[in-house]
Amino acid sequence: MRRLLLAGVLAGAAASAWACGEALGAGTQKLAGEGWQIAWRAAPSPVPVGKHFALDIALCAPAGQPLPAALRVDATMPEHKHGMNYRPSVEPQGTGLFRADGLMFHMPGRWELVFEWRDAGGAARRLAQPLTVQ
């Protein structure tokens, strides 16, 4: 049985203050930076190697900033400098909620799950989750 081991750290937000993505339910992973927060949950979980999986994602903006309409999701193996063999599709599911389909970790090893978007000023924003897939 393959397990996704989360090596990422929760940056920024204290757990007690976390409100982003509560609706995603149990098994949600969280990351944050510069006031932005992302919560995501994989399906299936744990993520199997060599099989497709999807992500339910909640993106939360800093106070006073609007949410972007679009989000990009990708994953790479930093040491090998290659990404997935598949290009995920990301569909908005309502305010700050997205569904990403078509992801696959085709090899075990160190991966980085990447979320990218543009803020209201057009600046590129990025949060990344390091993962070890076994």
Next chain:
Amino acid sequence: MKPLAALLATVALLAVAEPLPSALHDEDIPRILTFGPWPPPLQPDPSNRVWGQPAAIAFGRQLFHTPALSANGRIACASCHQAARGFSDGLPRGVGLARGDRNTLALHDLDLQRWYGWDGANDSLWAQSLRPLLDAREMGGSLASVAAAVRDTPALRQGYRAAFGTEPGADDERVAVDTAKALAAWQATLRSGRTPFDDFRDAVARGDREAAARYPAAAQRGLALFLGRGRCYTCHLGPTFSNGEFHDLGLPHFAEPGRVDPGRHGGIRKLQASRYNLLGPFNDDPAKSTATSTAHVALEHRHYGEFKVPSLRNLRPSAPYFHDGSAASLREVLRHYSALNEERLHADGEKLLVPLHLSPQETEDLLAFLDSLNDTP
């Protein structure tokens, strides 16, 4: 008991009371367990409306062995996919009406595959089954000639009627695709059997040290190398010992002097251009529930020269090996990995493949492990 709890209990049991044989370590146990259990149940294919239906399976077997579908009336699927050779042909490159560019792939456990062919140009077993019928170098037919053979050969016409509940109609393309779907229905039943490795893996799973110890010591050392320094499991993973994807092994890219075989890059282009992919009109599943890979596959330059990671089950009868049939034996395959030409590998970052520099003993051990993945003694 939940699966994870059961796994941990097994690991704990083995770690305390039943250590693995010497070459393997307790931390190898979780990975060893991922190579099974075997055999898995047949996986339904909703894109093929006759999948699993006995009449279609019988018709598919009949079609597989008839030469009537070929342009010259003398070549059957079974001409190249010979049961005694693991449904391969023993040749470096397949020979139908003419010599092809690639080694004839063995046929087993096809229901577990995501992509078909060395370049993955097809995303279903039925689309892959249509391809050689129409390939000028293989059986050399056309949609019209295949449909005519089914309509005009009484036994095939009867088989079609039994499988599809109707006479073959006037639509050549529909009849030809149905023919391929019946071929797929039969091929999907070709499940490989249990192997000595499976007995070992299951013994490990249940903490049966005595049974695990019956697995030959050389195979255990080979498995340890497979999981350890060789890092073979990186691509050869799961119950089929394949991640179902494509990699560049540093083999020559030329199909013949002056002509490159683009491998996966060309396969994706063919897939995306095909009317017979799972996004097309011949998918019998309105929800297209198995089309995720097709919808999301990415065409990138790095796919040039990549070829499919084959299953490692039942390799013995299907020599020679590699997409171009350039390795006459598994010993030659290991020699390739041992003395890998890194100049031919297109890796920007940390290299996944490095020369293994296998000692003679390590080579014998890996061969013993690979031999334990055969379902016949």
